[in-house]
Amino acid sequence: MGVRDILSGQIRRAKMESKNIYQRINAVMKEEIYIKKGSAGQGTGVLHDELLAVLTPFLVREGIVVEVHKAGESRSRQNQKGNYIYECDFNVFYVNIDNPEDKVCVLIESHAMDSGDKAPGKAITYAAKTAHLKTFCIETGVNDESRAEAADTDTITQEQANILFNLLCTPEGQYTDKGLRFCKAYKFNNLLDIKSKKFEEILKAAQK
Numbered sequence: 001m002g003v004r005d006i007l008s009g010q011i012r013r014a015k016m017e018s019k020n021i022y023q024r025i026n027a028v029m030k031e032e033i034y035i036k037k038g039s040a041g042q043g044t045g046v047l048h049d050e051l052l053a054v055l056t057p058f059l060v061r062e063g064i065v066v067e068v069h070k071a072g073e074s075r076s077r078q079n080q081k082g083n084y085i086y087e088c089d090f091n092v093f094y095v096n097i098d099n100p101e102d103k104v105c106v107l108i109e110s111h112a113m114d115s116g117d118k119a120p121g122k123a124i125t126y127a128a129k130t131a132h133l134k135t136f137c138i139e140t141g142v143n144d145e146s147r148a149e150a151a152d153t154d155t156i157t158q159e160q161a162n163i164l165f166n167l168l169c170t171p172e173g174q175y176t177d178k179g180l181r182f183c184k185a186y187k188f189n190n191l192l193d194i195k196s197k198k199f200e201e202i203l204k205a206a207q208k
Contacts, residue, residue: 086119092131
């Protein structure tokens, strides 16, 4: 390793050490983490292990340590089916590894149900998972297609909108009955909101 490599490494470490916990959390948020729902055995939730597998490398890179502590006494209650539910509040801390006094705390009310002695552990897991999802604004979704569609911001041009205007609107700028049917079928209110990939399909149908 040469002198230049050593100096470069020292500069990177110095920059990292100067970042406060909010800057480190923001750096993780910039990754725009996405986790697909539907793998959790009890429904369409996100598994804690899957979340950790995606999130942990970024926590390590940014020097963030996670601590989970009880906040107050635990509680238990019985539901209508006779099962006992464990409840407890937890403080989830995100700690700056270079300055442990620099930390962010998220208070989470957690609960879990288990016929054995696993409920407290499940509650801790739920608290940590919920805090991670909210703190880092992690996106979750049922399918990747809907996410890709939501991210598609490529809309038609003004010239293309003018072509459709002549086919679907009155000279006064109101949608015709045909135009209203197209709005409902293709889910748009304004012609300029139409996605570019749908233009040829809509144009062909409108010309009939």
